[in-house]
Amino acid sequence: MSTDIARMRNIGISAHIDSGKTTLTERVLFYCKKIHKIHEVKGKDGVGATMDSMDLERERGITITSATTNVEWADHSINIIDTPGHVDFTIEVERSLRVLDSAILVLCSVGGVQSQTITVDRQLRRYNVPFIAFINKLDRVGANPFKVREQIADKLGHNAVLMQVPIGLESAFRGLVDLVTMKALYFDGPEGEDVRVEEIPAELAAEAAEKREEMLDAVSMHSDVLMEAILEGRPTEGLVRAAVRRGVVARKLVPVFVGSAYRNKGIQPLLDAVVHYLPNPSEVENRAIDLDQDGAERVLTDDTSAKTVALAFKLEDGAYGQLTYIRIYQGSLRKGDELVNTRSGQRIKVGRLVRMHADTMAEIQEAGSGDIVALFGVECASGDTFCSPGLNLAMTATYVPEPVISLAIEPVDKNAADRMAKALHRFTKEDPTFRTHVDPESNQTIIQGMGELHLDIYIERMKREYRAEVKTGMPQVAYREAISQKVDFDYTHKKQTGGSGQYARIIGRLEPLAKGAYEFSNEVKGGHIPREFIPSCEKGFKAVMKKGQLIGFPVIGVRVVLTDGQDHPVDSSDIAFQMAAQGAFRQVYAMAKPQILEPVMKVSVEGPTEFAGSVFATISQRRGTIVSSVEDGTFSRVDAEVPLSEMFGYSMVLRSLTQGKAEFTMEFLKYGRVPPYIAELLTEQRLEKKKKESQK
């Protein structure tokens, strides 16, 4: 195994759902001799693609968790993370992107740039991940890689350059012309494993020459040496490759490759491209937060002899016990090493160290910086950083969105209850966007997540992997309350019932806060509230805001300004000021004109133009706002903002309305005000629920 960092690649394969990335990964594993037989995603052989290691994924034909795997190609070690495509699981995608150095963006040659492609592109941008593009499914009816390249340029704004031209399209797709070597490539053998290199077919010569011109034009922008060589009429392969690589690493150029994973065409050249054009770990700058230096950023070095810094980015509960996927950013990892989990302060000893294939693994003795490996028997949560003793760093916190939907679940019997608890414990560790708690009022177990499908999958997994059967309630959206008006308060908390009394008086105001959940400002002068009790006041406000008085959801968008107050030399205490804060808030909350907010989702619906009208109607029925509709010939896309509470069951409605020809994606956009008639309904429901509970 190569340990030279220059010969290492950490790549992700990102795409819109159904662009065929799992099929593509399967071919990659096959050509790199990691598997001996190709299985299709929805395989007739009942085995399923190798990367989808969970039964459920096999059944649904989608990839949920990203299994990582290591392959070798042209004397390079490539770690691949197969990322999930559904938007509900973007935390997985985002976590993968944090760990990877580069990516392959897979696009469908018919669908082109789709809503999810745009989401993924935005994520690649956020984490500054260089990538190359692969236009898949050239064998499909309507395939048009040239149009897709244009879309990458127009819709995503990338400098996209075709590096290959196809020989034939749709059912006549036979091979491709490499514009760097100017040779035709064909893929022979039952699984396309033999690459045959030939001269370019005469009828394609002119087109190939023209596309090569275009490619050289774009690429030479990244190399003066190449530009000169072109002017002198002798651009060499090496010069072209070096220039492309420079453009890719700087995220200024997106070379585009074409093929059909399903037909076993174009995969080996894509692997060559990974080796030629994507950066090795040392070419990517990584930063960590120094916990001893007040969160100052530190640039990490890829020196393998430096102190170790590694990030646990994924946990998996598999047939072999708990597995922790870890990316090494600095130093190296050896069996027997001692490391510190900088979040918990816990010390661990590196036991078994393995390199992962999708379902199998190879034990190794050590791994160096830049590598991705897995550890056994380590107790931690995903996102934890491990360092050599003496270092106290945290890899930049991965952005974790707040859950927007919740569901009450109830085990069917005592056995199921135990297993459910176990499953929940595991899931919350694996996925920070999946949360669970027991509602103190109803005593029900509540699970929270990023969407209906997100929670559905976990309910299914509980059943399958943990044999925990549960009943579910109606999904409930995560409402918020917010004040809309400034209001003053002057509140005295007094209690004198024998023993030591309680006394605290606070004066100030609540103000609506446009952005952010909460702010606290202390403007008390002259020590009217002793300094040690200011945090008590803040604590009190925070506590009372956890549950608004309208419908019992957290209150956000409040700025508390404390201006004055009074204490008592004997009776004032921490608890007295906390109680005063809570009392003050409750007393004036109604006067601040509180409103109910609901999560509003950004929804994209894509499908044939003939259904656009029906889609408009479904959006408007759901209190949605259509932002835009784009019609491009027979294909159309509608972007809208729709309250989450109206989106339950939308996939079924859409499916039956369009005979399954349209699909939609959604993600959280913002909190928006609930219209008055719904606010009334919610308040009534809340009252009824309370009444029922008090009767119990």
Next chain:
Amino acid sequence: MTLTVKEELIKRSPLRILEKSISGGLGKGNIGVLASRKGVGKTACLVHIAADKLLQDKPIIHVSYASRVDHIITWYEDIFKEIAKKPKMKSALDTFDELIRKRVIMNFKQDGARTEQVLRSLEAMIVHANFRAETVIVDGLDFTQAGPEDLRKFKDFAGRLGLEVWFSASLKKDDPLFDGQGIPFELKDYLGVVDVIISLQHHGDHVHFSLVKDHDRLTPKDLRLKLDPTTLLIAKDVRARVR
């Protein structure tokens, strides 16, 4: 409070001058065209007209051929930002979110979009999705590709649904662009279906507006409006007439 500021802003808008000049406005069932060379400022004017309607809480549909949706959104943001810079209109941006809820952008790729299909989608938006717009602005329709019969279809549609529709027309032929009456040669065939034509022309360092067709009248008239080169808003032209 903001309402009165808004009202004042509406009242003082230079678009009131435009309306006054064209017999109180374009009118339901009518077609208006802003004509000029490429890059003179038609899109800015259309967006200003749309923004003015939005300020009055009137829903609009922005139809665009081939322009990217995010570019169009940026246009609106910029125009609203400029409007908000006017004295006392600080709160305009706070209401921006509310205002744009009354705007729908519909984007069509020129080659694929036939007028019938465009109108079908528009009707779906207005009728099926119950988006009761009264003004539609259409930017980027290629008048050299579409013919008077396409405009006729738009006009019939506008009449049926009670819409006023503003188009931009890019003049592409060689000089001279206009005849003796100021009517663009390229729009001569359209005079029968178009109710209002306004031409935009560079005049020294500013762009000025002339009304070349006003419903039944075909007498050219200087509108005393200009396009402010820095804000790209339509503004009063206070200078003496230069013609």
